[in-house]
Amino acid sequence: MSVSHRASSPVLESRRSPLLVFAGQSNRPLAQAICDNLGIPLGKSKTEKFTNDNLIVHYEESLREGDIFIVQTFSNPVSDSIMELLLMIDAAKSASAGRVTAVIPYYSYARSDKKDSPRISIAGRLVADLLQEAGADRFLTMTLHSPQVHGFFKIPGDHLSADMVLSQHFKSIVPDAHNGVVLAPDAGSIKRASQIARRLDSGLAMIDKERLSDTEVRPRALIGDVEGRTVFIVDDEISTAGSLVETVNIARSLGAKDVYVAVTHGVYSGPAIQRIASLDVTQVASCNTVLVPEEKIAASNGKLAVLDVAPLFANAISNIHTGASVSTLFT
Incomplete structure (x- = not known):
């Protein structure tokens, strides 16, 4: 006699595994915003640093069989952020968590993706x-x-994209964005620029750069037309803003009317804020994957803006938790 077994649905499975979201110290406001969108409280945990510079992480509630999401972006101090996340993952597994997902809005070491010099x-x-x-x-x-x-x-x-957030932002501040041009700062960002141009139904241009050495790159030509048009510069991140200054100056020299910038990660290290404050650009926007201190926003001469991606992360976490597709968030 055969016995049929009814498969459990993802929703039923999720009921057996409570959804718990915790945060490291690097970007607690984003973690709190994600929880607000999910309608759950931010999990209670504590991180302390001993006098010998060692970290200790302690969860202040039960994690047993829970579906645990730990939000930690790799921002300054990056090494502390990584170490804290490793400790939080290890502590969660030791506390009998059912599943642990590392939520890393900004994975800074993604820039080190190949062996481009010896040793x-x-x-x-x-x-x-x-x-x-x-x-x-x-x-x-x-x-x-x-x-x-x-x-x-x-x-x-799951690798989320901020393209939808960036394009919606451009549409909200420039009503005739479709008459503008999306400008890719280099060949590496042309795919992202092309996707946003399709969302805006706008033009597309790219700056061709020549590599002079391992550390020096020189703009060589602009492919496309920006004269008399609003220009939208898009990229994955802004660090010291050196490349941004070059890109804006080229667009201006070729007759761009207004220049708007939007990137996913606003790292803004070193002289970035001073450069942006004096740059001939209307606005520089970044997502809240990296926490931008209020003093940096104040020092930018009114040019910095922060875009919220917490709803996107919340939807992704909800879909992962219930077993639903994450890719549907972008279609």
């Missing part, structure tokens, strides 16, 4: 190995500098 580490792969060794079952991130970094992980992962 160096491919750090993007090394950090992925460390996260897996600590016990992460999944990862969730946004706009990797190099998409191939996704392949460094041997665990399931």
Whole structure:
């Protein structure tokens, strides 16, 4: 006599595994906003640093059989952020968590994706190995500098895109955005620029750059036409804003009317804020994947804006938790 077994639905499975979201110290406001969108409280945990500079992480509630999401962006101090995340993953697994997902809005080591000089580490792969060794079952991130970094992980992962957020922002501040031109700062960002141009139904242009050495790149030509038109510059991140200054200056020299900038990650290190404050640009927007302090916003001469991606992360976490598709969020 055969007995049929009814498969459990993802929703029923999720009821057996409570959804719990915790945050490291790097970007608690984003984690709190994600929880607000999910309609759940932010999990209680505590991180302390001993006098010898060692970290200790302590969860202040039960994690047993829970579906745990730990939000930690790799921002300054990056090494502390990574170490804290590793400790949080390990502590969660030791506390009998059912599944642990590392939510890394900004994976800074994605820039180290290849061996482009002798005797160096491919750090993007090394950090992925460390996260897996600590016990992460999944990862969730946004706009990797190099998409191939996704392949460094041997665990399931989801790579979110901020293109929808950036394009909607451009539409909200420039009513006739379709008459503008999306400008890619280099060949590496042309795919992202093309996708946003399609969303805006606008023109597309690209700056061709010539590499002079391992550390020096020189703009050579602009492919496309920006004269008399509103220009939207898009990229994955702004660090020191050196490349941004070059791109804006080229667009202005070729007759661009107004220049707007939007990137996923606003790192704004070193002289970035001073450069942006004096730059001939209307606005520079970045997503809240990296926490931008109020003093930096105040020092930008009114040019910095921060876009909220918490709803997108909340929807992705909800879909992962229930077993629904994450790709549907972009279609």
